Amino acid sequence: MITRQFGIPVTSPGAILRREKELGTPLGLETAETTQHGGLVSDKIIVELIEDWLRLHGSHGFVFDGFPRTTPQAESLRGILVRHRTPLDLAIWLDVSESTVGERISSRLQCQGCGFTTTTASAVFAERPICPYCDGPLVRRTDDDAAVLQKRLAEFNAKTQPLAAFYEKLGTLRRIDGNRDRDAVFGDIARLIEQAA
Ligand SMILES: [Zn+2]
Numbered sequence: 001m002i003t004r005q006f007g008i009p010v011t012s013p014g015a016i017l018r019r020e021k022e023l024g025t026p027l028g029l030e031t032a033e034t035t036q037h038g039g040l041v042s043d044k045i046i047v048e049l050i051e052d053w054l055r056l057h058g059s060h061g062f063v064f065d066g067f068p069r070t071t072p073q074a075e076s077l078r079g080i081l082v083r084h085r086t087p088l089d090l091a092i093w094l095d096v097s098e099s100t101v102g103e104r105i106s107s108r109l110q111c112q113g114c115g116f117t118t119t120t121a122s123a124v125f126a127e128r129p130i131c132p133y134c135d136g137p138l139v140r141r142t143d144d145d146a147a148v149l150q151k152r153l154a155e156f157n158a159k160t161q162p163l164a165a166f167y168e169k170l171g172t173l174r175r176i177d178g179n180r181d182r183d184a185v186f187g188d189i190a191r192l193i194e195q196a197a
Contacts, residue, residue: 001186002063006193009057012065016049017041018115040155047076054084070159074166089196091167092189094178098153105149109138 002010017035020028031041050067068074081088107119109129113136129138167173176188 002189002193005190006061006197008061008063008193010063010065011050011053011057013041013046013049013067013069015065016053020049043070043072043076047073047080050077051080054080058084058086068163071162071166074163088170088172090174090192091163091170091172092192093164093167093173093175094185095175096178100179101153102149109140111136111138113137 002008017028017031021032022028027045031045034041046067046069050064054062064077068077077088104119108117109120110117111131111134113131113134116131116133116136118138130136131138164173174192176185176192178185
C-alpha cells in the first residue's frame with residue numbers, strides 16, 4: 001500500500017528470504033529450514049541481505065517492514081545508513097495486543113503459489129480455498145502454530161521491545177494503535193510519511 005501511494009519501495013526480511021528461497025540459493029534454503037522450525041535467522045545474515053537490498057533499491061527512499069527487530073540489528077542499520085549518507089526519518093511502532101496478534105494469525109491464509117495472503121474472514125471459499133490471482137492452494141502458514149506464536153511473543157518481548165526506547169532516544173519513534181482495521185492504521189502511517197517528506 002505504501003509503494004502504491006508514495007512510490008517508495010518496501011521490503012522485509014521475510015520478503016527477501018522468500019526470494020532467496022525461490023531462487024534456490026544456499027542461503028535461502030538454509031534460512032527456510034531455520035524459520036520452518038520457529039527459529040530466527042541470525043542478525044548477521046539479515047543485516048547483510050538488507051544492505052544488499054538497500055544498495056539496489058534504496059536510493060530514493062525506502063521502508064523496512066519488520067526490520068530492525070533487535071538492538072544489534074538497529075545498531076548495524078545505523079552504521080549502514082551513515083555509510084549510505086541516508087538519515088532515518090521515522091521509526092513507526094505499531095502497538096498490537098497479544099490477543100489481536102493471536103486472532104490475526106489464526107485466520108491467516110497464504111497462497112503456496114504466489115505468496116498472496118488473505119484471511120478466512122475476508123474471503124468466502126468453497127471446500128478447497130483457491131488463490132484469486134494464480135489458482136494456487138491457500139493454506140495456513142506452517143509457522144502459524146500456537147507453540148511458534150508463543151515463542152515469537154517471548155522473543156519479541158526480550159529482543160524487540162527495547163527498540164522502542166532506542167528510537168525514542170533518537171527522536172524518530174512514532175507510535176500507532178495497530179489494534180484497528182487496516183485502513184485506519186494505514187491512514188495514520190500515510191500521515192506520518194507525508195509529514196516526514
Ligand atoms: Zn496465488
